Amino acid sequence: MSQDRRTVLLSRLENRLAAGETASRMSVLCALTVEHLTVSGAGATVLASLADGDGQDPSRGLVHATNEISTGLEDLQLTVGEGPCLDAFVTGGPVLVADLTETHTRWPGFTPGALALGAAAVFSFPLHIGAARLGSLDMYHDRPGRLSDAQISDALILADLATHTVITELEGHASSDAGWLADPHAEIHQATGMIQAQLNTTTENALLRLRAHAYTYSLPLLDVARRVTDRQLRFTDEPDDDQQGTPA
Amino acid sequence: MTTRREQRLAQTFVALSDTLVDDFDVLDFLTLLAERATALLEVTAVGVILSDQRGGWHPTAASTEDAHLLQLLATQTHEGPCQDSINTSTPVTSYDLSAEHARWPTFSEAAVAAGFRTAAAVPMRLRRRTIGALTLLDTTPSAVDTNGIQLGQALADQATVGILHHRALRREETLVEQLQATLHHRVVIEQAKGILAEAGNLTMHQAFQLLREHARVHGHHLTDLAHSLTTRSTRADDLLEFRAHPSTDTRE
Numbered sequence: 001m002s003q004d005r006r007t008v009l010l011s012r013l014e015n016r017l018a019a020g021e022t023a024s025r026m027s028v029l030c031a032l033t034v035e036h037l038t039v040s041g042a043g044a045t046v047l048a049s050l051a052d053g054d055g056q057d058p059s060r061g062l063v064h065a066t067n068e069i070s071t072g073l074e075d076l077q078l079t080v081g082e083g084p085c086l087d088a089f090v091t092g093g094p095v096l097v098a099d100l101t102e103t104h105t106r107w108p109g110f111t112p113g114a115l116a117l118g119a120a121a122v123f124s125f126p127l128h129i130g131a132a133r134l135g136s137l138d139m140y141h142d143r144p145g146r147l148s149d150a151q152i153s154d155a156l157i158l159a160d161l162a163t164h165t166v167i168t169e170l171e172g173h174a175s176s177d178a179g180w181l182a183d184p185h186a187e188i189h190q191a192t193g194m195i196q197a198q199l200n201t202t203t204e205n206a207l208l209r210l211r212a213h214a215y216t217y218s219l220p221l222l223d224v225a226r227r228v229t230d231r232q233l234r235f236t237d238e239p240d241d242d243q244q245g246t247p248a
Numbered sequence: 249m250t251t252r253r254e255q256r257l258a259q260t261f262v263a264l265s266d267t268l269v270d271d272f273d274v275l276d277f278l279t280l281l282a283e284r285a286t287a288l289l290e291v292t293a294v295g296v297i298l299s300d301q302r303g304g305w306h307p308t309a310a311s312t313e314d315a316h317l318l319q320l321l322a323t324q325t326h327e328g329p330c331q332d333s334i335n336t337s338t339p340v341t342s343y344d345l346s347a348e349h350a351r352w353p354t355f356s357e358a359a360v361a362a363g364f365r366t367a368a369a370v371p372m373r374l375r376r377r378t379i380g381a382l383t384l385l386d387t388t389p390s391a392v393d394t395n396g397i398q399l400g401q402a403l404a405d406q407a408t409v410g411i412l413h414h415r416a417l418r419r420e421e422t423l424v425e426q427l428q429a430t431l432h433h434r435v436v437i438e439q440a441k442g443i444l445a446e447a448g449n450l451t452m453h454q455a456f457q458l459l460r461e462h463a464r465v466h467g468h469h470l471t472d473l474a475h476s477l478t479t480r481s482t483r484a485d486d487l488l489e490f491r492a493h494p495s496t497d498t499r500e
Contacts, residue, residue, distance in 0.1 A: 193442020
C-alpha cells in the first residue's frame with residue numbers, strides 16, 4: 001500500500017520536474033508537499049559545509065521555501081536558536097505541533113514570533129540517515145489542527161524523498177531510486193560506520209563513498225555494504241583505489 | 249506454569265520496571281526485554297520489529313546482535329510470522345518451520361538455514377494500531393505454548409510502554425515522534441557498531457556489547473554514546489582501551 005504511496009509521490013515529483021519547472025528539485029518538492037498535504041507552506045533547510053564540517057556545525061545553508069512565511073519561520077529559528085526543526089535534530093524524530101499557542105513554555109522565543117508571522121501549526125521532519133545530518137523539511141499551517149495518519153505517512157515519505165534529494169545533489173548525479181532509505185537491513189549503516197573508521201572521516205562522507213562505489217560499479221547498495229561488513233572491501237583515501245579483498 | 253518460571257517472570261518484570269525510570273534509553277530497554285524474553289519463554293532468540301509508519305518494518309532490538317539473526321529479522325519484515333501477526337493483530341505460531349514453504353517461502357528457508365525449528369510472533373498494539381511485533385525463534389521443536397504466547401503478549405505490551413515511556417500519550421503525535429526517534433537511534437547504533445567493529449576488528453555483536461557495557465559503566469545512554477562516536481567526540485580507541493582493561497577504567 002505505502003509502496004504505492006511512495007511510487008505515487010515520486011512520480012508526481014518527477015512529473016513536476018519534467019513539466020519544465022525551472023526551480024531546484026528541493027523547491028519543487030516543497031511545492032509538492034504544500035499541495036499534497038494541503039498545508040499553508042513548506043520549507044527545507046540543507047545543512048551547510050557537509051564535506052568539510054565535523055557534522056556538528058549548527059550553521060545552516062540553503063533554504064528552499066514556498067512562501068515568505070516559511071522563509072520567515074526558518075530564519076526565526078536561526079535567530080532565536082530554538083524551534084521545531086532544531087528540536088527534531090535533538091530528539092531524532094519529527095516534531096509535530098498541532099497548536100502553536102500551546103508551546104509558549106517550550107519555545108518562549110520562537111512561539112510569539114511564529115504566531116506573529118501567521119503560523120498556527122508547525123510540523124518538522126529531520127532529514128538524516130542516522131548520524132548523517134542533512135537538513136530538515138518543515139511545514140506550517142495557518143489554522144491549528146493535526147496531520148492525519150495518512151498525511152503523516154506521506155510527510156515521512158516526502159522527507160525520504162527530500163533526504164534522497166540532498167544526497168544526490170551532493171553526489172552530483174541524479175538517481176530517483178530512494179528505496180534504499182526504506183531498506184530494513186542494518187548492513188548499510190554498519191558498512192557506513194566501518195568506512196568512517198577506515199577513512200577517519202564523517203558519517204556523511206562515509207555514506208557518500210559507499211554509494212559512489214555502488215554507483216561506479218553498478219551494484220546494489222546492500223551488496224556493496226555486505227562486502228564491506230564481510231571485510232572483503234576496504235576503502236582508502238583515493239576514491240578510485242578502493243581495495244578489493246579476495247574476489248567473491 | 250512452573251514455580252521457577254513464575255520466579256523468572258517476577259524478576260523480569262521487576263527488572264523492566266526498574267529500567268522504566270524518568271530517564272532511560274529506549275533501545276537499551278528493548279534489548280533487555282528481548283534478552284529476558286528468551287530466558288522467560290525458553291526460546292533461542294527474540295527480536296523486536298517496529299513500524300516505520302510509511303509501510304515498512306525495521307528490526308529494532310534483538311536478544312543478540314549476531315549478524316545472521318539480524319539478517320533473518322530483516323527478512324521477516326517482508327514475510328513470516330511477524331508480518332502475519334502485524335497484519336492480523338494476533339499471535340502467530342509455527343510448530344515446524346520446515347513445513348512452512350507454502351506460507352513463507354523466503355522466511356522459512358532462511359530460518360531453517362539458520363538452525364531454527366519453530367517461530368512465533370506477537371503484535372505490539374496500541375489502541376487500534378499495531379506498531380510492531382515481537383518475534384520468538386527457537387532451535388528446538390517445542391513451540392511456544394499458550395502460556396508462552398500470553399507471556400509474550402505481556403512482554404510486547406511492556407515494549408510498547410517502553411517506547412512511549414515518560415511521554416504521556418495525551419497527544420496522538422507523540423507516538424509518531426517516539427517511534428521515529430527510536431528507529432533513528434537504531435541507525436546511529438548500527439553506524440557506531442561499524443566504527444567499533446572496524447577500529448577493533450570486532451564482530452558486530454562484540455561491538456554492540458562493548459557499546460552497551462561502556463555506556464552502562466559510565467552512566468551514559470547507549471544512544472548518546474553511539475552518537476558521540478559517530479560525531480567523533482568520543483574516540484573508538486577509548487572504548488577499545490576500556491574493553492582491554494575494564495578494571496583500570498575510572499568510573500565516573
